[in-house]
Each structure stands twice: as structure tokens, then as C-alpha cells.
Amino acid sequence: MNAVLLNSLVAAPFVVALLVMLVGRRDQGSGVGLGVVGSLAVLGWSVAAVLEDRSVDEVWIASMDVHWHLVLDGISAPMILLTTLVTFCCQVALVRHAPDCGGRADLAALLLLIESGVIGAFLAADMVLFFLFFEVALIPMWFVINAWGDPHDPAGRRYAANRFLVFTVLGSALMIVGFVLVRFESGTFDITQVSGASATAAALVGIGLAVKTPLWPVHIWLPDAHAKAPTVGSVILAALLLKLGTYGFIRFWLPLVDPDSAILPVFAALATVGIVYGALACLAQTELKRLIAYSSVGHMGFVVLAVASYTTIGVQAAIYASVAHGLITGLLFFAAGAIKDRYGTGDLHELKALYGAVPRLAGVLAFASVASLGLPGLAGFWGEMLAIRAALFPHEALPQETFVVLSVIAAFGVILTSAYFLRMMRITLQGPTLSEPKADLHALEWLAWSPLLILTVLLGVAPGLLLKPVADAMAGVLR
Amino acid sequence: MKVQDIDWLAVAPPLVLAGAAIVVLLLDAFFGPARTRNQAHLPAVLTVAALIGSAVTAGAMWDDAARSTFCIERPLEGPLGCSFVVDRFTLVFWAITLFGTAVVALLGTVAIADGRTPQGEWNFLLLSSATGALVIAASRDLVTLIVALEVVSLPAFAMAGLRHGDRRAAEASLKFFLVSVISTAVMLMGLSLVYGATGTVFFDQLNATLAVVDDTRTVAVAGALLTVVGLAFKVAAVPFHMWVPDTYVGAPVAVAAYLSVVSKAAGFVGLMLVLTYALPTFADEWSPVIAVLAALTMTVGNVLALRQTHAVRLLAWSSVAQAGYILVPFGAVSGSSVGREVLGASIGYLGIYAVINLGAFAVAALVGTRHHAQQLEDYRGLVRGEPGAGWALAFALVALAGLPPGVVGLVAKVVVLDVAAGPATWLAVVMAVNVAIGLVYYARWLMVLFTPADDGQASRYDVPNAVAVAIGVTLTAGLTFSIFPGWIVDNAITVLG
Numbered sequence: 001m002n003a004v005l006l007n008s009l010v011a012a013p014f015v016v017a018l019l020v021m022l023v024g025r026r027d028q029g030s031g032v033g034l035g036v037v038g039s040l041a042v043l044g045w046s047v048a049a050v051l052e053d054r055s056v057d058e059v060w061i062a063s064m065d066v067h068w069h070l071v072l073d074g075i076s077a078p079m080i081l082l083t084t085l086v087t088f089c090c091q092v093a094l095v096r097h098a099p100d101c102g103g104r105a106d107l108a109a110l111l112l113l114i115e116s117g118v119i120g121a122f123l124a125a126d127m128v129l130f131f132l133f134f135e136v137a138l139i140p141m142w143f144v145i146n147a148w149g150d151p152h153d154p155a156g157r158r159y160a161a162n163r164f165l166v167f168t169v170l171g172s173a174l175m176i177v178g179f180v181l182v183r184f185e186s187g188t189f190d191i192t193q194v195s196g197a198s199a200t201a202a203a204l205v206g207i208g209l210a211v212k213t214p215l216w217p218v219h220i221w222l223p224d225a226h227a228k229a230p231t232v233g234s235v236i237l238a239a240l241l242l243k244l245g246t247y248g249f250i251r252f253w254l255p256l257v258d259p260d261s262a263i264l265p266v267f268a269a270l271a272t273v274g275i276v277y278g279a280l281a282c283l284a285q286t287e288l289k290r291l292i293a294y295s296s297v298g299h300m301g302f303v304v305l306a307v308a309s310y311t312t313i314g315v316q317a318a319i320y321a322s323v324a325h326g327l328i329t330g331l332l333f334f335a336a337g338a339i340k341d342r343y344g345t346g347d348l349h350e351l352k353a354l355y356g357a358v359p360r361l362a363g364v365l366a367f368a369s370v371a372s373l374g375l376p377g378l379a380g381f382w383g384e385m386l387a388i389r390a391a392l393f394p395h396e397a398l399p400q401e402t403f404v405v406l407s408v409i410a411a412f413g414v415i416l417t418s419a420y421f422l423r424m425m426r427i428t429l430q431g432p433t434l435s436e437p438k439a440d441l442h443a444l445e446w447l448a449w450s451p452l453l454i455l456t457v458l459l460g461v462a463p464g465l466l467l468k469p470v471a472d473a474m475a476g477v478l479r
Numbered sequence: 480m481k482v483q484d485i486d487w488l489a490v491a492p493p494l495v496l497a498g499a500a501i502v503v504l505l506l507d508a509f510f511g512p513a514r515t516r517n518q519a520h521l522p523a524v525l526t527v528a529a530l531i532g533s534a535v536t537a538g539a540m541w542d543d544a545a546r547s548t549f550c551i552e553r554p555l556e557g558p559l560g561c562s563f564v565v566d567r568f569t570l571v572f573w574a575i576t577l578f579g580t581a582v583v584a585l586l587g588t589v590a591i592a593d594g595r596t597p598q599g600e601w602n603f604l605l606l607s608s609a610t611g612a613l614v615i616a617a618s619r620d621l622v623t624l625i626v627a628l629e630v631v632s633l634p635a636f637a638m639a640g641l642r643h644g645d646r647r648a649a650e651a652s653l654k655f656f657l658v659s660v661i662s663t664a665v666m667l668m669g670l671s672l673v674y675g676a677t678g679t680v681f682f683d684q685l686n687a688t689l690a691v692v693d694d695t696r697t698v699a700v701a702g703a704l705l706t707v708v709g710l711a712f713k714v715a716a717v718p719f720h721m722w723v724p725d726t727y728v729g730a731p732v733a734v735a736a737y738l739s740v741v742s743k744a745a746g747f748v749g750l751m752l753v754l755t756y757a758l759p760t761f762a763d764e765w766s767p768v769i770a771v772l773a774a775l776t777m778t779v780g781n782v783l784a785l786r787q788t789h790a791v792r793l794l795a796w797s798s799v800a801q802a803g804y805i806l807v808p809f810g811a812v813s814g815s816s817v818g819r820e821v822l823g824a825s826i827g828y829l830g831i832y833a834v835i836n837l838g839a840f841a842v843a844a845l846v847g848t849r850h851h852a853q854q855l856e857d858y859r860g861l862v863r864g865e866p867g868a869g870w871a872l873a874f875a876l877v878a879l880a881g882l883p884p885g886v887v888g889l890v891a892k893v894v895v896l897d898v899a900a901g902p903a904t905w906l907a908v909v910m911a912v913n914v915a916i917g918l919v920y921y922a923r924w925l926m927v928l929f930t931p932a933d934d935g936q937a938s939r940y941d942v943p944n945a946v947a948v949a950i951g952v953t954l955t956a957g958l959t960f961s962i963f964p965g966w967i968v969d970n971a972i973t974v975l976g
Contacts (some may be wrong), residue, residue, distance in 0.1 A: 061890065063969040064897060117883070136883040158926075169882070169918050173911030175806060177900050184901035200904065300548055379568075435582060453828060 003056045010120045023338040024105020039088040046084040050077045070123040074473030075121045079122040082326045087115040090232040092448035110140040127179040127189045135334035149228040175208025197256040211247030214253025216274035219297045226293035231367045239326035246303045246322045252365025259397040267306035271467040272406045274301035279416030288336045288346035299325045306387035314390035321383025331368040351428040357435040364439035373421040378460035486548035489565045491536040493613040499529030500606035507599020519591045522602035526584040532575045548942040560681035567974040572616035579741040580609040582837045584734035585949040586844045595643040604634035612745045621680040631745045639730035651729025658722040666709025672702025682756035713746030717776040727795035736840035739798040740833045770810025774909045777803025790853045811902040820896040823972030831891040838875035838953035842868045860932035870955040880921040886961035
């Protein structure tokens with residue numbers, strides 16, 4: 001029964017995607033409707049699966065010792081729930097929002113395919129299996145950007161899609177080289193049985209995950225991909241695909257690294273550079289979606305900094321910040337997409353006093369912005385706070401002074417983050433001259449966004465919901 | 480002197496093909512050109528039947544221990560010399576060859592419509608060449624090996640140029656012929672040096688002799704390197720690849736498919752036999768050389784494929800790059816720690832590559848019936864217009880790129896990386912970078928398939944039955960192996976254990 005529950009959690013979105021594609025051939029609208037129902041069922045299924053710790057372990061390729069090994073524990077459960085929830089929200093969003101180029105049901109089906117791969121990656125405990133699911137999401141996402149991206153700029157969206165694809169595949173190819181090197185050294189692909197690996201292997205896996213996360217300086221594919229992707233594509237990319245990188249760091253990188261080696265401080269330093277760089281880049285942005293994309297670079301910097309502290313609290317912070325980023329940035333991209341739909345532009349200087357023009361939409365954008373800059377009481381606060389605390393008190397084998405300096409710089413990054421979000425809100429939301437008033441939030445938009453809004457508040461006031469299960473699952477990840 | 484005993488079951492698979500070749504040729508000679516469309520299909524039907532018969536006899540040996548025949552007693556002490564051995568290694572290559580040839584035979588029928596390719600001769604040549612490909616996998620001495628390799632190549636020249644009144648095909652054939660003759664000459668030179676240094680042509684005895692000789696070692700090493708160069712032409716490794724794009728583009732698509740799968744597999748068999756059966760003692764000498772060749776081959780193939788707009792030329796460069804991946808495990812062999820069993824990864828990759836590459840060529844053959852120019856733009860909207868072929872090509876392309884849902888291609892890449900990481904980590908990293916480069920052109924083609932045609936309706940095809948079968952078989956095999964990669968990988972990578 002365990003096996004059926006877990007395997008079908010991976011397979012269900014895939015099957016729904018095929019059905020949506022078939023039904024969509026006849027009628028796009030009912031295809032999307034099926035997508036909503038299907039993704040709701042998957043959401044319910046994932047809740048049922050999470051209520052207990054479960055695992056499946058079958059031999060898949062005997063001669064290479066590759067196992068179909070899925071594990072659902074306190075680290076993967078929050079990510080799974082985030083995945084199924086955000087996918088459901090995106091399906092609902094598609095009901096009202098029809099892309100100009102048509103093919104709404106195909107878009108819904110591709111998002112479900114991505115969900116299938118992301119769930120698989122979050123469940124996998126075998127390195128080859130993780131790599132496989134990691135790759136499943138790529139081709140669909142590439143199609144999403146390439147075919148449904150920015151309608152005003154076909155060449156640009158093709159370029160962005162290809163850059164996304166090549167960067168990610170390069171990263172994951174280096175990652176699999178690292179994985180097979182681990183198997184060469186320790187004789188197994190099963191991450192739960194691996195304890196330690198050579199510096200080369202850890203570096204290769206780390207670089208591969210850094211591309212996906214993305215870590216400075218390999219983040220350069222991200223802003224373009226976000227700016228050109230359709231709204232739901234941006235949401236999925238930010239809320240789910242980036243999390244494959246951070247989750248990979250926790251599950252598949254920490255067991256490989258040796259806390260005595262230089263690799264943790266190097267990644268911590270890159271993450272800190274990313275925090276400051278992301279914030280400074282945001283201050284210079286004039287386009288809403290690019291600004292949110294660069295803010296992701298900063299937030300992911302906090303996650304990696306926390307992971308690199310090699311402590312339980314660091315991993316808690318990383319999971320917390322990942323989930324919070326998924327909820328809040330998803331909301332930000334939804335709001336930015338809604339504004340772009342209404343005004344046809346995301347240029348900060350062309351949007352004026354939205355508080356007056358579309359008050360509810362502007363309110364959601366303001367809410368998501370203050371959540372993202374880490375206002376206490378909302379979800380964004382705990383991740384950043386815990387990350388800085390973890391970096392202040394890292395594992396004893398790590399260079400303490402270095403980490404203290406890094407955490408001080410990261411704290412400075414928090415201030416910069418507040419600065420650029422407040423700048424953005426001042427330019428677009430407030431001011432004397434009013435943009436033309438448009439239709440405010442639609443009921444379906446409320447429906448699609450409300451789970452994210454509610455959870456942002458809930459996790460902000462009750463962080464224990466997420467911190468305890470992670471701590472319970474930590475045995476075996478750190479040495 | 481006693482008459483040699485021949486193990487007839489062991490030699491049955493190539494004999495069946497050779498017999499069928501003669502039957503096909505005689506039928507054509509006695510009954511003349513086909514009068515109806517159904518009659519024109521007869522040679523292809525006979526060919527496929529012969530291939531199935533051959534496969535059945537080969538399958539009967541799957542569970543047996545290795546069978547040896549054509550053996551001679553050695554006057555002095557030393558291992559028994561056998562020219563023809565059927566073991567798991569042989570049988571796995573036979574499976575690849577028979578499958579590949581059957582698909583090519585089916586694809587060959589697209590030429591019936593234009594009536595410029597005599598079907599009798601074409602199938603005769605195909606069966607002859609396939610006979611050579613079977614023999615080479617069983618050969619265990621240098622003379623049998625080189626004769627079998629020539630039996631593979633000679634009919635292939637004619638196949639490339641068989642279409643009447645096609646000057647490009649003739650040119651392709653000539654270019655292919657010249658390069659092949661040169662490579663054979665180089666290889667013969669190398670083999671004669673090896674023979675001169677050791678006094679034997681049997682692989683086992685060569686290995687035993689080379690392990691002890693000291694004074695003629697230099698000559699033997701030189702001979703080994705020349706042999707590697709000769710075989711590198713056959714597998715189209717850089718810098719011996721220049722003939723590939725022009726030949727593939729000039730020849731009919733079915734011949735390009737044959738060259739890229741069966742003929743290439745024969746080259747790899749030769750390389751494996753010579754290097755790992757005869758020259759394992761020199762592994763420390765040839766392994767780094769091949770590692771460099773592999774790195775060059777995949778890089779050049781992928782980079783040059785980037786700018787191609789001609790579908791078959793793109794597949795040609797991609798097959799050069801794929802040959803580079805297949806060579807990677809050769810670069811991970813070393814004389815001391817890692818033995819020849821790592822080459823099982825090459826066999827696994829080759830088997831998977833055969834299935835998915837034939838799938839791509841099968842669709843290219845179909846599109847070629849309407850668009851002789853084979854431009855990538857001609858594939859626009861194929862998924863809408865001709866869903867069966869469109870999805871099959873899409874699957875083949877993502878599998879060649881090594882991405883899901885082409886899981887089988889991804890597993891193939893992991894299999895190769897798995898043996899390379901560790902002994903030759905740098906080569907594994909080069910391969911990883913190449914996988915990313917390769918993705919660009921596969922993705923470009925993939926996008927064209929899904930882009931709706933300008934006028935709203937894509938070309939529709941009158942799909943010949945044989946081509947539909949070829950597409951269906953390769954797609955089914957690819958999908959099955961994607962779900963159960965162990966079925967192909969487990970059998971392939973343990974045969975050299």
C-alpha cells in the first residue's frame with residue numbers, strides 16, 4: 001500500500017497531464033477544467049501521503065545498482081506539499097487567463113508534467129533517480145517559455161528558453177558526473193548509505209546544483225527566463241524549479257561534503273555575494289518581473305548560506321526559506337502578471353499609483369513585497385532570520401570568523417532588500433498621478449492566490465509547523 | 480589430416496543471410512523487374528524473413544556456453560586457435576545488427592515509389608553487408624576480422640550509389656569508397672606489423688605472445704596504433720570523420736541509417752576485438768590515445784552540428800558526436816586496475832543508440848518522400864500533421880539528447896559516465912559539457928516539430944506500410960526500454976565480464 005501511494009503520487013500528475021492534453025484537443029476549456037480537478041486530487045493525495053513517513057525501494061537497473069528508491073520524510077514533505085499546492089493555484093489561474101497564442105490546455109498539461117518531475121525529484125533517494133526527475137521538468141519548461149512566453153518578443157523568448165535549457169543541462173550533467181564519482185568511491189547510488197565523498201565529487205555536484213538554485217555567478221540564465229516566461233511559467237519556475245536546487249543541496253550535497261574542507265566556506269561566500277549582488281541589481285531594475293527574478297537570487301543566497309553552515313538549524317532555515325520563497329515569490333509573480341495583463345507593461349515608471357487604480361491588486365502586491373523583504377509575522381521573516389543565525393554559529397569545524405563576517409554582510413543584504421522593495425512600491429503603488437483604473441481582482445484570481453496568502457500569514461505566526469518535522473528528519477544528513 | 484568439425488548452429492545465422500542474399504539476387508535475375516507494387520516488395524519481405532530466421536537460430540544459442548568453431552591445433556604449446564566464436568558478446572552484437580538491418584530493409588522500400596532503385600540488387604547488397612557484420616562479431620583472428628570488415632563495406636559502397644541517375648549519390652559512394660580503401664590499407668599495414676612481431680593472427684595467442692615478447696614490442700605498438708587509426712575511419716572518429724556528412728547526405732536515407740548504425744557497430748566490434756582481445760597488454764598505450772579521440776570526436780561533432788539546417792547532415796554530425804560518447808569507456812580502460820569489462824558500457828550505449836537513431840532516420844526517410852531537400856523547415860508542424868511520425872521523431876530527439884521522456888537515452892549517458900568517472904574524470908566532464916552543447920541543436924529541431932505550419936496545415940504523408948512498421952517498432956522499443964532500461968543495459972554491460 002505504501003508503494004502504491006508514493007508511486008501514484010509521481011504518476012498521477014503525469015496521467016492527468018495526458019488526459020488534459022487529449023481532452024484539450026476537443027475543447028481547451030474542459031481540458032483546463034480537468035487540470036484543475038486533477039491537480040486538486042493530487043493535492044489531496046499528497047496530503048494523505050504526507051501524514052505518514054513512507055518509502056519504496058525496488059531494484060530498477062540491476063547491473064548498475066540503480067534503485068527506485070523514494071522516501072517521504074520531514075525534509076521532502078514540505079516541498080511536496082508546496083509543489084502540489086502551487087501547481088493547483090497555477091491550474092486555477094489558467095481557467096480565466098487565456099494566452100493569446102491559444103493552447104491553454106497544452107500549457108496546463110505541461111505544468112502537470114513539470115509537477116510530476118518535481119515531485120519525483122523531491123521523493124528520490126537514489127542519485128540517478130534524482131537526476132532523472134530533475135531532468136523531467138526541463139523540456140516542458142523549455143516549451144512553456146518558448147511557446148507561451150512574451151508575445152512581443154519571439155526572438156528574445158527563444159533565446160531565454162535556450163539559455164535556460166543549456167545552463168540547466170550543463171549543471172545537471174556536471175552533477176551526474178559528481179554522482180557517478182561518488183558511486184566509484186563508495187559503491188552505491190543510494191544517498192542514505194553514502195557518507196562522505198572526495199572534494200572533486202562534492203564540487204561537481206555543488207556546481208550542478210548551484211546552476212539550478214541559482215547561485216551567483218551562474219545565475220545569469222534566470223532573469224531572462226523569468227522576464228520572458230508566461231505568468232504561470234514564472235510562478236512554477238520560481239516556486240518549484242529553483243527549489244530542486246536548494247533541496248538538492250540539503251539532500252544530496254550535505255552528505256557528500258567534508259566540513260573540514262574549504263568547499264563549505266566557498267559556497268557560503270558565493271551565496272553572500274549573491275545576496276548583496278541580487279539586492280543591488282534589484283535597485284537598478286526598471287521592469288517588475290526582472291526585479292522579482294533578481295530578488296530570487298538574493299533569497300536563494302540566504303538558503304545556500306544556511307545550508308553551508310552545516311548545522312541542523314541551518315537546514316531548518318533552508319527548508320523554511322525555500323517554502324516561504326515559493327509561496328511569496330509565487331504570489332509576487334501572480335500579482336506582477338496580473339498587472340502586466342491589465343496595463344500591457346511591467347515597466348516601473350509607466351505604472352503609477354496603483355493603490356488608486358486597482359486597489360486590491362496593489363494591496364496584494366504590497367503584501368507580497370513586505371512578506372518578501374522579511375517583515376516579522378510573515379513567512380519570509382523566519383527563513384532569513386534563521387539563516388543569519390545559522391551562519392553566526394556554524395559547525396565547529398568551519399572557520400568561525402569567516403562565517404561571522406558573512407552573516408554580517410548577509411544582514412546588510414536584508415536592509416538592501418527592504419530598500420529595493422520599498423523603492424518599487426513607492427514608484428508603482430503610490431504617487432500623485434494615477435494610472436488608468438482597470439478591473440480589479442477577479443474571483444478566480446482570489447481563489448488561485450488565497451492559499452498562498454493564507455499560508456504566508458500562517459507560517460509567519462506559527463513557524464513550528466515546519467521547523468519540527470525538519471529537525472526530526474535530520475538524522476543521517478549531517479555527520 | 481583430419482577434416483575440421485564445423486559447428487553448424489554457430490555459423491547458421493550468417494549462413495542464413497548469405498543464402499537469402501543469393502536467393503534474392505537469383506529471383507531478381509530470373510523473374511526480372513517487378514510488374515506490380517506488391518511484387519516490388521517481395522525482396523524486402525524476403526530480407527526481413529531471412530533476418531528473422533537468422534535471429535531465431537542465434538536466439539537458440541543465448542543460454543548456451545560459448546561455441547567455438549574453425550579451430551586449429553597449435554603445433555607447440557599455447558591456447559587453441561579458433562577463428563569463429565559465438566558467445567554473449569557476439570550475440571548482443573548480432574541482435575543490434577539484425578535489428579538495425581531489418582529496420583533499414585523496411586526503410587529501403589520508400590525507394591520503390593520513385594522506381595530508380597532496383598529492389599533485388601539493393602536487398603542483395605544489404606544482406607551481403609549484414610552477413611559481414613555478423614561474421615565480424617564472431618571473428619577471433621585478424622584475417623577473419625579484416626575480411627568480414629570488407630564484406631561489410633564493399634556492398635555498402637554500392638548501396639550508397641545504387642540510385643540511377645543520381646550524381647550526388649555517385650559522388651557520396653566514391654568518397655566513401657576512397658576513404659574506406661585508405662583506412663583498410665592503413666589497417667592492413669598495422670595488422671601485418673602485429674603479425675610480423677608475433678607470428679600469429681589469433682587474438683588469444685597474440686595476447687599470450689605480446690605479454691612475454693620484449694624485443695619486438697615497439698613494432699607491435701606501432702602496428703596496434705595503425706590498426707586503431709584504420710578502425711577509427713570506420714567508426715568515423717575525429718579526425719577521420721570527414722567523409723561522413725557528405726556520404727550521409729548524398730546517399731539515400733536508408734543507406735545513411737545503415738551506415739550510422741550497422742556499419743558503425745561493425746567498426747566498434749572490430750575496435751573492441753582488436754583492442755581488448757588481442758592487445759589488452761597495451762591498454763596503457765592505446766587507452767589515453769582513444770580518450771583524446773573520444774573528446775575530440777564528441778566536441779567536433781556537436782559543435783559542427785549546431786549550425787546545420789539540413790536534417791540528414793545534422794543527424795550525420797550528431798552520429799559523429801554519439802560515436803565520441805561510445806568511445807569514452809575505451810578511454811577508461813587501463814592495463815592494471817580496470818579490465819575490459821568497462822567496455823560493456825560502450826556496448827550498452829551502442830545498443831540504445833541503434834534503437835533511437837534508427838527511429839530518427841525512419842522519420843527522416845518518411846519526410847524525404849515529400850521533401851527531398853530535407854531542410855529542418857520541412858519538419859514544421861509534423862506533430863500536428865502526422866502525429867505518429869511527429870511524436871516518434873520528438874521521442875528520438877529527446878532520447879538522443881539524453882533527456883526525459885527519452886529515459887533510455889539518459890540511462891545510456893549515465894552508463895557511459897559511470898565507467899568513465901574515476902579512471903578518466905576529465906573525460907566525463909568533457910562529455911557532460913558536450914551533452915549540454917548537443918541539446919541546442921536537438922532542441923532546435925524539436926521546436927520546429929511543434930511549431931504550427933504557416934498556412935495552418937502541415938504536409939500530410941502517404942505513409943508506406945513498411946515505414947510505418949519501422950517507426951512503430953523503433954518507437955515501441957525505445958519506450959519499452961525507457962520504462963525497463965535494465966532489459967537492455969543488464970544484458971549489454973555484463974557480456975565482457
